[in-house]
Amino acid sequence: MGNPNAVLTEAQARHLLRRFGFGAVDKDVDRIVGKNETRGQAADRLLGYRPSRFRPRNKSMDLAHNKWVKYMIRTKLQLQEKLVLFWHDHFATSNEVVRDSIQMANQNRLFRVNAKGDLRVLLAGINRDAAMMDFLDTVRNRKENPNENYPRELLELFCLGVFDLDGVANYAQEDIVQIARAFTGWRVNSKDEAYFDDGRHDKGTGDPEDPYPERGPKVIFKDNSAFGPSGYDFGAAAGTNWETEIDEVMNAIFAHQDSAGRNTVAHWVGYRLITYFADPNPSVSYVETMVGDSNFDTNFIVADLLREIIISDEFYEPVTDPSKRSVKWPVDYVISTLRIAEMKLKSRYQYINGGSYDEISEGLNNMGQLLFEPPSVFGWDWEGSWMNSSTMLARFGFARDLIAARGRGKTTFRPERLFDFAESPDVDPNLVVDEVTSLFGVGDAFQNGSAARDALVDYLTDGGGGNVDFSDYDTRDMKLRGLVGLVLQSPAYMLH
Numbered sequence: 236m237g238n239p240n241a242v243l244t245e246a247q248a249r250h251l252l253r254r255f256g257f258g259a260v261d262k263d264v265d266r267i268v269g270k271n272e273t274r275g276q277a278a279d280r281l282l283g284y285r286p287s288r289f290r291p292r293n294k295s296m297d298l299a300h301n302k303w304v305k306y307m308i309r310t311k312l313q314l315q316e317k318l319v320l321f322w323h324d325h326f327a328t329s330n331e332v333v334r335d336s337i338q339m340a341n342q343n344r345l346f347r348v349n350a351k352g353d354l355r356v357l358l359a360g361i362n363r364d365a366a367m368m369d370f371l372d373t374v375r376n377r378k379e380n381p382n383e384n385y386p387r388e389l390l391e392l393f394c395l396g397v398f399d400l401d402g403v404a405n406y407a408q409e410d411i412v413q414i415a416r417a418f419t420g421w422r423v424n425s426k427d428e429a430y431f432d433d434g435r436h437d438k439g440t441g442d443p444e445d446p447y448p449e450r451g452p453k454v455i456f457k458d459n460s461a462f463g464p465s466g467y468d469f470g471a472a473a474g475t476n477w478e479t480e481i482d483e484v485m486n487a488i489f490a491h492q493d494s495a496g497r498n499t500v501a502h503w504v505g506y507r508l509i510t511y512f513a514d515p516n517p518s519v520s521y522v523e524t525m526v527g528d529s530n531f532d533t534n535f536i537v538a539d540l541l542r543e544i545i546i547s548d549e550f551y552e553p554v555t556d557p558s559k560r561s562v563k564w565p566v567d568y569v570i571s572t573l574r575i576a577e578m579k580l581k582s583r584y585q586y587i588n589g590g591s592y593d594e595i596s597e598g599l600n601n602m603g604q605l606l607f608e609p610p611s612v613f614g615w616d617w618e619g620s621w622m623n624s625s626t627m628l629a630r631f632g633f634a635r636d637l638i639a640a641r642g643r644g645k646t647t648f649r650p651e652r653l654f655d656f657a658e659s660p661d662v663d664p665n666l667v668v669d670e671v672t673s674l675f676g677v678g679d680a681f682q683n684g685s686a687a688r689d690a691l692v693d694y695l696t697d698g699g700g701g702n703v704d705f706s707d708y709d710t711r712d713m714k715l716r717g718l719v720g721l722v723l724q725s726p727a728y729m730l731h
Contacts, residue, residue, distance in 0.1 A: 236524050237547035239275030243267055246554045248277070249676055251545065253731040254512050254561075255281055256313030258571025259676055278545035281314050282351060282538045290344040296336040300596050300606050301585035303343065307570045308579060318350035318537070319343065320566060321511050323606070325504075326361055326393060327614035328370045330607045338366040338427055339607050354504060354535040355489055358393070362481055363429035368421065371612070378419045378437035378447070386414035388612050390488070396503040399493035400519045405503075410455045417453065417469060417480040431478040438477055439470045455484070461492040489535065497523070501532035505540055512541065513550045515561050515618050521549055553731075557679075560730040562621050565602035567731070568630060569595065572723060575675055576637065577653065581646040588646040590636025598636075601629035622729065634723035638716040650715045657715060660706040664695040667703065671718055680727035687725070691718060 243251065248267040249259035256263075267277055287310070291302035307316045323346060330339050342364050349357040361367055367385070368374045376382035391397055395405040420436030423429055439453050453470030456462050467490075469483035491499040505526040509517045526532050529543035544550055553559040563571070573579070581588045585595045599605055603626045609615055640647045651657040654670055665683075668691045672678045681688040695703050695714055705711045722728060 236521075236528065236543075236549065237274065239278070239546040240273050241546075242271050242273050243277060244554075246679075247551050248272075250551060250554050250731075251277060251281075252313075253571070253676060254550075255541075255545070256317055257307060257567055258574045260574055261674065274546040275542075278542045281545070282542055284312050284315055284351075286348050286350065286352075287312055287315060288344060288348060290340045290347075292340040293336060296330050296339070296607060297594075297596055298583060299336045299340055301580075301583065301594070303606055304566075304570070304585055304595055304599075305580065307566070308573050314541075315347060315350055317512075319346045320564070321508070322346040322350060322357070324609060324614035325507060326367065327609035327612055328366050329609055332370050333366045335366065335369070336607075338369065341427060342366040343607075351538040351541065352536065354500070354537060355485065358485060359482070361393070362418075362485070363421070365423045365427040365429065368423055368429060373418055373421050374423055376415065376419050376421065377435040378416075381412070381415035381419055381437060383411050383415045385418060386411045389414065392612060394488050394503065395491060395499045396506075399495070399497070399499060400502055400506070400522060401494055403494035405491070405493060405499055406456070409457075413453050413455050413469075414484050416450065417484045420477070421481070433477065436477050438475075453480070455487055456491060459491060460496055461490045462487070498526075498532035501526050501535065505531055508537070508540060509544060510617070513544050513547075514552075514559065517549075521547075557730070562618050563729055563731050564615070564617070565599050565604035565621065565626070565630070566606065568602070568729070569599060569633060571731075572634070572637065572675075576648055576719075577645070578637070578640070578648060579645040587633070587636040587640060588642070589638075589640030589648070591632065593632075593636065598629060598633050602626050602633070603629075630729070631724045634720050637723070638720045641712075648716065648719075650711065650719070654715070656705060657711060658705055660704050662703045662705055664692045664703050667695060667715070667718065668692060671722055675719075675722050675728060676731070677722060677725060677727040680725065687727075691721065694718060694721065 245264060245268050248264050252259035252263055289306055291299045291306065293299040293302060310316060328342060330336065333339060345360050345364055349360060371385035371388055372382045373385045390406050390411060397405065399405055416437040420432045421429055422432050437447065452468055454466045454468045457466035458464050459466065467487040469480055469487055472483045473480040489500050493499045493502065502522060506517065506522050509522055509525060514521065525540060525543050525547065529539040531540040580586060580595055586592050587595065596605060603621060604615055638648050653674060656662045656667065656670070668681060668688055669678065672681045681691060695718060703710065703714065705715060
C-alpha cells in the first residue's frame with residue numbers, strides 16, 4: 236500500500252504537515268525536502284515526540300479555552316495537538332454539562348499524555364475520568380437504577396460503532412443493560428479522583444445480599460464469534476472483586492469481533508482516525524489494510540496505525556486529486572493561518588489585534604467549533620457541515636481581521652516578514668501571486684491561465700497590467716494585505 240523509503244516531494248511534505256499538524260510552515264517543509272526525508276523517516280520523526288503534560292487549567296472556561304488555543308499555535312508538537320483535538324471530538328465531553336473547567340482541563344491532559352499510545356490505556360483512563368463520569372452520568376449510576384448513558388456511548392461511539400464495516404449490527408440493547416451494571420458504584424471525590432463505592436454497586440446474582448436476582452448473570456456479546464453463543468460472563472470473571480468488573484468489560488470489548496471476524500474496536504477507531512487524517516470516505520479495503528499492516532488489531536498502538544497511514548500511497552492522493560481533499564476544521568483554519576502568517580493572538584483573552592478585535596473564542600464559536608463545548612455526544616459534524624452561510628462569514632471575518640492587524644510585534648500581520656518583495660518598487664504581479672498562494676499552500680488552485688489567478692493579478696494592478704510598486708506604503712498596505720485576505724477567503728484555502 237506504500238513505500239516507506241519513498242522520498243517526499245515538496246507537495247507531499249506540505250500535505251503531510253497540513254494533515255498531521257496545523258499548517259505547512261515553510262521552515263518545516265524545507266527541513267523535509269532539504270534532508271530528502273522519506274515517508275518512513277518523516278513518520279518516525281513526527282511520531283517520536285515525547286508527550287507533553289500541558290494542561291489548559293483555569294477557573295474560567297473561557298481562559299482555559301484560550302490557553303489551549305495559544306498552546307496549539309506555539310507548540311512544536313503539532314501532531315500531538317492534532318490528536319488531542321481528535322480525541323476531544325471522539326470522546327465529546329461538553330463543559331455545558333460538566334460545568335467544571337478543572338475537570339475539563341484534566342481530561343484534556345489525559346488525551347495529550349495518551350494521544351498516540353495504547354488505546355486500551357486511554358479507554359481505561361476515560362472510564363475513570365471525572366469530566367466524563369459527570370457528563371455521561373457514571374457518578375449517578377447505582378444499583379437501584381443502573382444508568383445506561385455511558386455504556387451506550389462506550390459501545391456506539393467510543394469503541395465499536397453501531398454497525399461494522401459491512402453494515403451489520405455490532406451489539407444489542409441487552410449488552411448496554413449489562414454493562415451499565417458493571418459501572419454502578421463509581422464516584423468522584425473532592426480531588427476529582429474516581430473511586431469505587433461498594434454499597435452502590437450491583438453485585439449480581441449469587442451474592443446473599445443481592446436484591447435483584449431477576450437481573451441474572453452479567454453476560455455480554457452473546458453469539459459473537461469471539462465468545463460463542465453463551466457470550467462473555469464478566470461478572471464471573473471478576474468474581475467478588477467487583478471493582479474490576481469495568482476492566483473485564485473492556486477486555487471483552489477489545490476482544491469483540493465483527494461479522495467478518497475482524498477486531499471491531501481496531502476497525503471502528505481505525506476508520507475514525509483514517510477519516511480524520513487521510514480520507515473522509517475511505518474504502519473498506521483501505522481501512523482493513525491500514526489496521527492489518529500496522530497490527531493495530533492486536534497491539535492497539537495508535538502511533539503504529541498513524542505511521543502506516545503516512546507511508547501509504549492513498550494518503551498522498553489529495554496532492555494531485557482535489558476531489559479527495561477535506562474541509563479544514565475551524566480550529567485548523569485558525570491555527571494554521573496564524574502559524575503560516577507568523578502571528579500570535581494578543582493577551583490572555585487571545586484576541587486578533589485588528590479589525591473587530593474579537594476574541595478567538597467568539598470567532599471559533601461563530602465558525603461552529605467552540606473548544607470544550609462539542610454540540611452533542613456525537614461531537615462535531617465534519618466536512619461539508621462546517622460550511623454554511625453563517626460559518627463561512629465567520630471565516631471571512633477572521634481573515635479580514637487578521638490582515639487588518641497593523642503595527643509592530645508578533646500580534647500584527649507584517650507582510651515584510653513573509654515576502655522578500657514586500658517593500659520593492661517594481662514587482663511582477665505574477666510573482667506576487669505565486670509567492671502568496673505558495674506560502675498558504677494553494678498554488679495549484681491559482682496556476683497560470685486560470686481565471687482565479689487572473690482575478691488576483693487584476694486586483695493587484697487594478698486591471699491595468701504592469702508591475703506593482705510595493706515601496707509605496709499605501710499600495711503595500713492595501714494591495715498586499717488585500718491579496719492575502721482574498722487567498723485566505725478562497726474556496727481552495729478551506730480545504731487540505
